[in-house]
Structure formats: structure tokens, C-alpha cells
Amino acid sequence: MAGKTEKEFAKAGYVVVSNASTHRMEPDVPLLNPEINFNHVSLIEEQRRRRKWDGAIVTNPNCSTAILTLPLKPIYDEFGINRVVVSTMQAVSGAGYPGVASLDIIDNVIPFIGKEEEKVQTETLKILGSHTEPADFKVSASCHRVATLDGHIEAVFVELKRNSDPDSIIAAMESFVGEPQRLKLPTAPAKPVVVKREEDRPQIRLDRMEGSGMSAVVGRIRKDPVIGGVKFVVLGHNTIRGAAGCGILNAECLKAEKYI
Numbered sequence: 001m002a003g004k005t006e007k008e009f010a011k012a013g014y015v016v017v018s019n020a021s022t023h024r025m026e027p028d029v030p031l032l033n034p035e036i037n038f039n040h041v042s043l044i045e046e047q048r049r050r051r052k053w054d055g056a057i058v059t060n061p062n063c064s065t066a067i068l069t070l071p072l073k074p075i076y077d078e079f080g081i082n083r084v085v086v087s088t089m090q091a092v093s094g095a096g097y098p099g100v101a102s103l104d105i106i107d108n109v110i111p112f113i114g115k116e117e118e119k120v121q122t123e124t125l126k127i128l129g130s131h132t133e134p135a136d137f138k139v140s141a142s143c144h145r146v147a148t149l150d151g152h153i154e155a156v157f158v159e160l161k162r163n164s165d166p167d168s169i170i171a172a173m174e175s176f177v178g179e180p181q182r183l184k185l186p187t188a189p190a191k192p193v194v195v196k197r198e199e200d201r202p203q204i205r206l207d208r209m210e211g212s213g214m215s216a217v218v219g220r221i222r223k224d225p226v227i228g229g230v231k232f233v234v235l236g237h238n239t240i241r242g243a244a245g246c247g248i249l250n251a252e253c254l255k256a257e258k259y260i
């Protein structure tokens with residue numbers, strides 16, 4: 001439904017900032033997680049030329065992807081990445097209202113979320129890539145629905161191109177800021193990635209509202225003895241950073257670039 005309607009709005013001259021997945025992977029549609037790829041906004045020019053419309057469609061990532069890509073960005077820039085393996089534990093609000101039937105999810109974990117793994121595997125590379133080329137590593141995702149309300153938590157294993165250690169990874173994550181922070185956009189959190197040093201964090205109930213729900217909260221950064229790199233846990237609020245909050249931040253970016 002959103003796919004058809006969004007095109008009609010763009011044709012009528014409106015700028016559409018969408019949470020829906022339909023247009024995300026089209027080459028002339030920006031898929032923005034703006035601390036990472038703010039510069040992809042300029043794809044709008046190509047989109048307008050090709051589609052002969054005055055409006056625009058700009059998309060947000062899938063919720064798990066929005067959360068995963070924030071800590072991957074400083075790692076990718078400073079150390080390079082060969083491959084990423086990620087296992088998600090996703091809240092029921094990710095399924096929209098009324099969500100998963102209570103008799104299916106209470107006292108349960110469901111090891112399947114339709115099309116979710118494919119989205120994480122492809123969108124991650126588009127966001128971390130250039131305007132025209134996806135990032136040059138592979139992603140394998142396993143996605144699971146768990147009985148929490150809000151907040152997706154992900155166990156991430158990263159094979160690095162260049163050797164590193166947990167302290168250097170933490171330093172890279174803590175110094176990471178993007179264009180939304182430099183422009184002081186209202187919805188931009190001060191820190192896109194917050195690192196927790198306690199051994200039992202991040203936790204869903206304690207940490208999902210970090211940065212008003214816009215920060216990715218990382219913990220348990222340690223060497224991985226098998227994959228040849230690091231492993232960590234990342235938590236993010238799926239309906240804020242993973243959906244509407246990111247949409248609002250994207251709209252603020254478009255305003256800063258005078259598309260709105």
C-alpha cells in the first residue's frame with residue numbers, strides 16, 4: 001500500500017520520508033541512517049531526473065539494520081570489515097499493532113521474522129556503501145522474535161580487515177559523530193553510539209531510552225576467538241531509532257539540505 005501511495009505523493013511534488021520497505025533498495029532512493037550516510041541525500045537529484053517528479057522518496061532502514069549499522073560504521077572506517085554475523089532478539093512492537101498474538105509469544109521465542117534476515121543482509125551494505133556501490137563485506141543474520149515490548153538486542157560478530165583490540169574499538173565508537181551532530185539537529189542524540197562497560201549491559205529495560213531512544217547502546221566488546229575479530233552486543237529502540245525517530249531525523253537532514 002505504501003509503495004503505490006508514496007510514488008503518488010512524490011509525483012505530486014511532496015517529499016516522502018518513509019519507514020516502509022518497498023523503495024529502500026532502489027538505486028536512486030536514499031536509504032538513510034544519517035550519522036552514517038547523510039551524503040546519500042544527493043541521490044534525490046538522480047531520482048528526480050530519472051522519474052521526472054518534483055517530490056522525493058527517502059527511506060529509513062529496517063529497525064534491526066538501523067541499530068546494527070551505527071556501531072559498524074566506526075569499525076568499518078577505522079579497521080575494515082571482512083564479514084559480520086548477527087543474531088537478533090526483537091521486541092513484539094517491531095511487528096506493528098496488534099503485533100504477534102499473545103498466545104504465540106508469551107513464554108516463547110519465535111526463530112523466524114518474515115524477510116527480516118534478507119533486509120539486514122542487504123540494507124546494511126547499501127547504508128555503509130557509497131552512493132552507487134554496496135560496502136565490500138558479507139553479512140549473515142539470524143532473526144528472532146522475543147517476548148519484550150520495545151527494544152531490539154543483537155549479538156554481533158565482526159571479522160576485521162586489520163587487527164584491533166577491544167580498547168581501540170571502544171575508542172572508535174565513542175569518538176564517532178555524524179553530520180546530524182555537527183549540524184546540531186534537534187533529534188540527533190549527542191552520541192550515536194554509547195558504550196557500556198558493565199559486564200551485564202546493555203539491557204533492554206535499563207538502556208533502550210538512551211539518547212531519547214536514538215542511540216545504539218553497545219556492551220560486552222571482546223575479542224572473538226573463532227571469527228578473528230571482535231564480538232559485542234548492541235541494543236536500540238526499534239520504534240524510535242529503528243523507525244519514527246530516524247524518520248524525523250531524516251526529515252531534519254532534508255530540511256538542512258533545503259529539500260524541505
Ligand SMILES: NC(=O)c1ccc[n+]([C@@H]2O[C@H](COP(=O)([O-])OP(=O)(O)OC[C@H]3O[C@@H](n4cnc5c(N)ncnc54)[C@H](OP(=O)(O)O)[C@@H]3O)[C@@H](O)[C@H]2O)c1
Pocket residue numbers: 001002019020021061062063093094095096097098238239242243
Ligand atoms: N514497528 C517497527 O519497529 C518498525 C520499524 C521499522 C519500520 N517499520 C515499518 O513502518 C511501517 C508501519 O509499521 P507499524 O509498526 O507502525 O505498523 P502498524 O502499527 O501496523 O501501523 C500501520 C498503520 O498503517 C495504517 N494502514 C494500514 N493499511 C492501510 C491502508 N491500506 N491505507 C491507509 N492506512 C493503512 C494502519 O491504520 P489502521 O490502524 O487504521 O488500520 C496503521 O495506522 C511498516 O511499513 C513497517 O514495516 C516498523
